[in-house]
Amino acid sequence: MNRLFYLYKLKIDLFIFYMMDKKFNLFAIIGSASRNSANQKLVDAFVSLTKDVFDVTIFSDLKTLPHFDPELSSENPPEVISDFRNSIVNADGLLICTPEYVFSIPSGLKNAIEWCIATTVFSDKPTGLITASAHGAKGHEELKLIMKTVMANFNDDTTLLIHGIKGKINEMGEITDINTKNDFVKFIEEFITLVKNSNSI
Numbered sequence: 001m002n003r004l005f006y007l008y009k010l011k012i013d014l015f016i017f018y019m020m021d022k023k024f025n026l027f028a029i030i031g032s033a034s035r036n037s038a039n040q041k042l043v044d045a046f047v048s049l050t051k052d053v054f055d056v057t058i059f060s061d062l063k064t065l066p067h068f069d070p071e072l073s074s075e076n077p078p079e080v081i082s083d084f085r086n087s088i089v090n091a092d093g094l095l096i097c098t099p100e101y102v103f104s105i106p107s108g109l110k111n112a113i114e115w116c117i118a119t120t121v122f123s124d125k126p127t128g129l130i131t132a133s134a135h136g137a138k139g140h141e142e143l144k145l146i147m148k149t150v151m152a153n154f155n156d157d158t159t160l161l162i163h164g165i166k167g168k169i170n171e172m173g174e175i176t177d178i179n180t181k182n183d184f185v186k187f188i189e190e191f192i193t194l195v196k197n198s199n200s201i
């Protein structure tokens with residue numbers, strides 16, 4: 001761990017120390033269809049930095065979900081879809097970390113969300129939205145619109161757009177760009193606050 005990263009980890013640890021009295025369950029969906037995914041690395045960094053706050057279940061298998069079927073969705077959803085929905089329902093918070101594909105969100109992520117449209121699994125769910133991509137602006141706007149439509153609970157501070165992600169994270173999963181690192185830390189702090197406040201009632 002390099003020195004700067006250590007300082008940022010320390011900052012988050014201190015923040016956690018003042019904020020925490022219990023651990024929260026988080027369900028994290030990775031939108032990438034690739035194996036060597038920068039978004040996976042970002043989520044791994046998130047898990048490492050927040051290990052005292054969140055127990056994170058990572059879902060990186062979007063391409064194994066069947067294609068959306070509206071008839072099955074309400075009447076007889078496949079078991080894998082029921083499991084996916086239940087993972088969201090049972091989580092204290094939801095994190096979506098995704099690239100942009102062809103100026104949109106990846107089809108696998110859209111497909112998974114479509115399977116949930118007949119439900120209220122996203123309603124009021126404290127949510128963090130990260131788009132980490134080459135550009136990503138259009139996909140990020142789309143993701144926010146979709147998650148607003150399904151009534152997920154997020155705000156500007158629990159969304160993060162990272163341009164040029166491949167040049168800002170190394171093979172070890174360390175964020176090498178100082179501004180991105182600052183933004184990531186701020187995002188984590190705000191997301192912890194949202195999850196904590198939403199689950200304290």
Ligand SMILES: Cc1cc2nc3c(=O)[nH]c(=O)nc-3n(C[C@H](O)[C@H](O)[C@H](O)COP(=O)(O)O)c2cc1C
Nearest residue numbers: 032034037038039099100101102103133134135136
């Ligand atoms: C099918 C496909 C379409 C893509 N389209 C876009 C795009 O529209 N905008 C963009 O910023 N990046 C696009 N990219 C590049 C990805 O943003 C980039 O590869 C990113 O690192 C992928 O994230 P990952 O490493 O987590 O898979 C595309 C990549 C693929 C595979």
